Amino acid sequence: MGKVVEIRWHGRGGQGAKTASLLLADVAFYTGKYIQGFPEYGPERMGAPMTAYNRISDERLTIHSNIYEPDYVVVTDDTLLTSVDVTAGLKEDGAIIINTTKSPEEIRPLLKGYKGKVCTVDAKTISIETLGRYFPNTPMLGAVVKVSQVMDEKEFLEHMEESFRHKFAKKPEVIEGNMKALKRAMQEVKEI
Amino acid sequence: MAIRERMSGNEAVAFAMKQINPDVVAAFPITPSTEIPQYFSTYVSNGEVDTEFIAVESEHSAMSACIGAQAAGGRAMTATSANGLALMWECLYIAACSRLPIVMAVVNRTMSGPLNIHNDHSDSMGARDSGWIQLYSENNQEAYDNMLMAHRIAEHPSVMLPVMVCQDGFITSHAVENIELVEDDKVKAFVGEYNPVHYLLNRDNPISMGPLDHFTHTFEHKRQQAQAMMNAKNVILEVAREFEKLTGRKYGFFEEYRTEDAETVIVVLNSTAGTVKYVVDQMRKEGKKVGLIKPRVYRPFPVDEIASALSRFKAIAVMDKADSFNAAGGPLFTDVTSAMYAKSVFGPKVINYIYGLGGRDVRTDDIELVFNNLLKIVETGEVGSVYNYLGVRE
Known part of the structure; x- marks a missing residue:
């Protein structure tokens, strides 16, 4: 059986972590994978912590439970680090990817002794400089693909461009910015 | 295509x-x-x-x-x-x-x-x-x-x-x-x-x-x-x-998954059946003879077919994502056991688990626990508790 890559997203309601997980499922689907993308619905308040999940595999997926031992964790808001146990069950040979202006060295002490790879990306600055607004999910998507290598980078970018062309058919001017956001995040993500 | x-x-x-x-x-x-x-x-x-x-x-x-x-x-x-x-x-x-x-x-x-x-x-x-x-x-x-x-x-x-x-x-x-x-x-x-x-x-x-x-x-x-x-x-x-x-997709009254030589099976509806398939695959690697029966048609209830299918196993857990509050077991359990009784299938030991109420996530560990209990029943012949709650805090 092929390896299943499991990803857990931590975000705040309204920040687009659910959308990002669905986008990742989409692009992985286009590269021929079996995919699952699903949010864990809570009270659904703006700003409240929320969780979303991805499974990506070369084989058909039948399991229908949440993910307790993820390969990767993505945190779209670093203020969650003090309130949510983001590294719970995270595999040591995996990685955590955090949207923050801080460096991985500054973040590690907040992660309750997690020994695996710690990655950071300043999705806020990237988003504001490329899109003119704060949409952390596009840069975070680039960062997670870069770190996890869950699909070929070139293939990923080609499919994302196609998907943006479809999604923004009426706003083609934002496609370039979104592609830049993805690429910059892939270049700028730092790890220790 | x-x-x-x-x-x-x-x-x-x-x-x-x-x-x-x-x-x-x-x-x-x-x-x-x-x-x-x-x-x-x-x-x-x-x-x-x-x-x-x-x-x-x-x-x-x-x-x-x-x-x-x-x-x-x-x-x-x-x-x-x-x-x-x-x-x-x-x-x-x-x-x-x-x-x-x-x-x-x-x-x-x-x-x-x-x-x-x-x-x-x-x-x-x-x-x-x-x-x-x-x-x-x-x-x-x-x-x-x-x-x-x-x-x-x-x-x-x-x-x-x-x-x-x-x-x-x-x-x-x-x-x-x-x-x-x-x-x-x-x-x-x-x-x-x-x-x-x-x-x-x-x-x-x-x-x-x-x-x-x-x-x-x-x-x-x-x-x-x-x-x-x-x-x-x-x-x-x-x-x-x-x-x-x-x-090319085959449907019947119920799906049987890896039941050919199974000694124990779980009977469960809907999404949890997928999680059970995953656990069955894992436990099969360890040589455990476990399988799944997933009813698709619940009304009409396929009494003859389900009783006949279940007659081959030694121990069965029927899992219900609803309680009947009859102080005895969930609705699927009641239907399955009455089908077996009506068709004179008395061999297998049958137990019930109420699980996942209100969206409580059903983990692979939960399913393993059920199979391990069934395997223990096969080994010892002791059924123990018939009406059980799975994964509840009490």
Whole structure:
């Protein structure tokens, strides 16, 4: 059986972590994978912590439970680090990817002794400089693909461009910015 | 050539409804089924279907409008969950006894209270005796496939009963997964036209619907309804055979997974069956003889077939995502054990687990615990507790 890559997203309601997980499922689907993308619905308040999940595999997926031992964790808001146990069950040979202006060295002490790879990306600055607004999910998507290598980078970018062309058919001017956001995040993500 | 897509369970059901293009859809929103009428109303406003969409003010009205439309001679559909289904309560019985082949998507959610939007089967289990055929779906693919087969079953002249197609709220309704869709023209040809023999808007043969029946006729009508439910069994299999020719996907009353030499099996509905398959694969690697029976057709209940299938095993756990509050076991457990008793299947030890109420996540560890308990029963011959709660804090 092929390896299943499991990803857990931590975000705040309204920040687009659910959308990002669905986008990742989409692009992985286009590269021929079996995919699952699903949010864990809570009270659904703006700003409240929320969780979303991805499974990506070369084989058909039948399991229908949440993910307790993820390969990767993505945190779209670093203020969650003090309130949510983001590294719970995270595999040591995996990685955590955090949207923050801080460096991985500054973040590690907040992660309750997690020994695996710690990655950071300043999705806020990237988003504001490329899109003119704060949409952390596009840069975070680039960062997670870069770190996890869950699909070929070139293939990923080609499919994302196609998907943006479809999604923004009426706003083609934002496609370039979104592609830049993805690429910059892939270049700028730092790890220790 | 099948169309490879990815969509959520709700989207899959709405897409099936678009391909079916019914005459009337009447619906009222309730989480987690809301997306179905939401997607469908988009198809209506985009002109992709020519359905009359009725945005009613309650689920009681939704089912009443479906009854009216279907009685008039049209094909009517709706979708609901939990308390929405409960608010349809009296109308469910009227639809079934009036022999109106309405098709409804039920996105399973726990019945209030306590107030909770998440999944269990307490809603559709409450409607199990309403006279509706009930089909259950493990994932988006099965929800879609069951929707495509539903009208063929419901509208068969020897059946003429409404069908509800159930899937797990959020777990599959809101999860995006791979799916294979059937082309529009093939769906159209497979589902076919609805040509009722008797209907209200037939000027050549005017009839009344729902008149006073009393003790002079009600009993006979109920007997005919019971016969229709018995007839449905063959029709369900015939339609499944035809569907297999169309898609290559095989359906029956229940699915057996790795049961050939199994000593212990879990019997469970809907999405948890997928998690059980995963655990079965893992435990098989360790040489444990475990398997799964996943009922698809719960009404009519395939008594003979399920009793015969289960007679081969040594220990069985029936898992219920609803309690009957009879202080003895859940509804699926009661049906399975009574089927076995009625068919003189006394060999296997059978236990019940109530699990996942109110959307409590069902982990692979939970399923392993159940199998390990079954394996212990086989080893020791001691059944222990029959009526159990799985994964609850107490």
